């Protein structure tokens with residue numbers, strides 16, 4: 001069935017391109033000979049990355065909010081590895097006003113053909129960019145995507161007329177099901193070079209004119225008028241819509257509106273947190289980890305590993321202690337990575353993927369706008385901050401979607417210091433039962449929120465400039481797609497394991513060597529003024545801090561050993577210190593790469609000082625409260 005079988009405009013059912021019309025002759029030379037590089041470009045959240053995945057067979061991240069893609073993804077056409085395909089961050093135009101637009105333009109300059117992905121739901125908005133691409137002389141094929149939703153909403157579309165108006169191939173697609181992708185591939189070589197060409201004097205002159213604010217306004221005005229005219233021509237050729245919108249669409253848009261209501265939105269927010277607590281905190285961190293760690297690992301795998309290692313290395317030797325002792329590189333790494341961290345991270349990533357795909361995050365962005373203004377951010381920052389609960393490293397890269405450098409600095413600092421990542425939250429959730437259950441959770445959440453407001457508020461005062469206002473396209477609410485959730489979770493879990501496993505081995509190697517040489521006691525004594533006297537913790541907490549320097553979640557995992565020997569106040573204090581403590585090596589590296597060495601080092605040192613200084617205060621206050 002074609003995407004428009006029942007649409008208001010049945011004559012748009014074919015994947016017509018100009019060359020299927022009369023009077024167009026097949027080219028004599030191989031039409032692909034002039035195509036080596038194809039770039040996907042278009043407005044945010046129109047489905048460029050889904051199209052990229054369908055064309056290349058790779059996976060570029062797909063989520064239901066604008067600004068998912070922040071970096072260039074490169075692949076080759078599945079059917080022809082000689083053709084390079086590039087996926088770009090979504091932009092509204094090429095006015096050279098923002099970093100993303102400059103990035104997109106630089107990439108497009110390398111393109112033989114630009115596939116301009118537009119959404120059938122927002123043609124009025126998206127075709128403005130299409131027209132700019134044509135004005136600037138690019139060879140363009142237009143993919144009108146999300147046609148299934150346009151059909152469900154009975155939107156009038158007549159794509160052959162649109163193709164005629166634009167003078168380029170126009171292909172309807174439903175990228176998530178693969179409909180129209182073959183026709184899109186077939187249309188790529190049919191994109192003929194426009195008039196003017198990108199390097200012609202006329203196109204170059206136009207670009208220069210568009211950089212001038214006064215002239216830009218004039219050109220944009222004309223362009224808008226032109227797009228309106230061609231849309232009117234298309235609508236005129238359409239059968240009027242019956243106005244019957246599908247029940248699913250009506251429910252989705254009612255939900256989308258309700259979530260923006262302050263009271264309903266807040267209640268749903270609390271519900272989302274409560275479900276998270278039940279699923280990850282109780283079922284995964286409690287029941288599932290009990291099976292994977294206590295039964296699978298401790299009863300079967302670890303004893304089996306120890307026996308195996310003992311057949312090669314004498315049990316009394318130093319090497320055995322390093323490999324399979326209390327902090328054994330082999331035994332502890334496998335026990336924690338696969339018995340504790342893997343199920344937690346997997347569970348958390350599934351939960352995050354559902355939130356990302358249903359369109360809920362941009363709605364929290366609207367609700368949280370006022371609160372985030374106090375810390376120098378706007379609602380848009382909710383997306384990287386929430387992504388941080390999945391993985392701080394990934395979220396630090398996502399701060400690129402924020403408007404100004406100032407906002408990026410504030411958001412990445414808050415991520416590095418105050419946001420615990422999924423692996424860490426997972427381990428912490430497992431320990432919370434010992435620290436007082438729900439009461440401890442509420443205290444933990446309130447203290448971290450307080451620290452976020454405090455540090456963000458301070459940065460807002462100290463850093464020059466002001467936060468920008470929230471301008472955000474609200475995507476439609478969508479049913480999360482199982483395939484995307486599974487692929488996204490798998491890609492993220494795999495990269496977590498690849499990144500975490502060697503670091504965990506390194507961390508446990510440091511601790512086990514230090515222990516094997518008897519230095520652990522010395523270090524513990526040396527750190528005692530901080531751990532014992534200031535933080536009121538047992539001296540052995542130093543082990544967890546050493547592990548925590550490698551990764552924060554390992555620090556929390558290190559607390560597993562000590563938890564039964566600590567009071568609830570001590571346990572909660574140590575978990576707070578580990579949370580505020582240095583970010584993991586991977587996120588510190590990415591932070592330095594994104595924000596520069598100076599900023600990275602300042603944040604690292606600040607996180608140490610803040611974690612330990614505030615920890616002593618927490619220890620005393622929590623001693624009274626718990």
Ligand SMILES: Nc1nc2c(ncn2[C@@H]2O[C@H](COP(=O)(O)OP(=O)(O)OP(=O)(O)O)[C@@H](O)[C@H]2O)c(=O)[nH]1
Pocket residue numbers: 043044045046047048049050051061062063064065066067068069070088089090091145146147148149173174175176177357478481484
């Ligand atoms: N119903 C439907 N949803 C689609 C279609 N194509 C993409 N989507 C959904 O649209 C949302 C955005 O898809 P992405 O591929 O991430 O969009 P993008 O253009 O790459 O977005 P940015 O990277 O933010 O610019 C996701 O929720 C997709 O599942 C489609 O043809 N039909």
Ligand SMILES: [Mg+2]
Pocket residue numbers: 048049050061062068069088089090
């Ligand atoms: Mg994308």
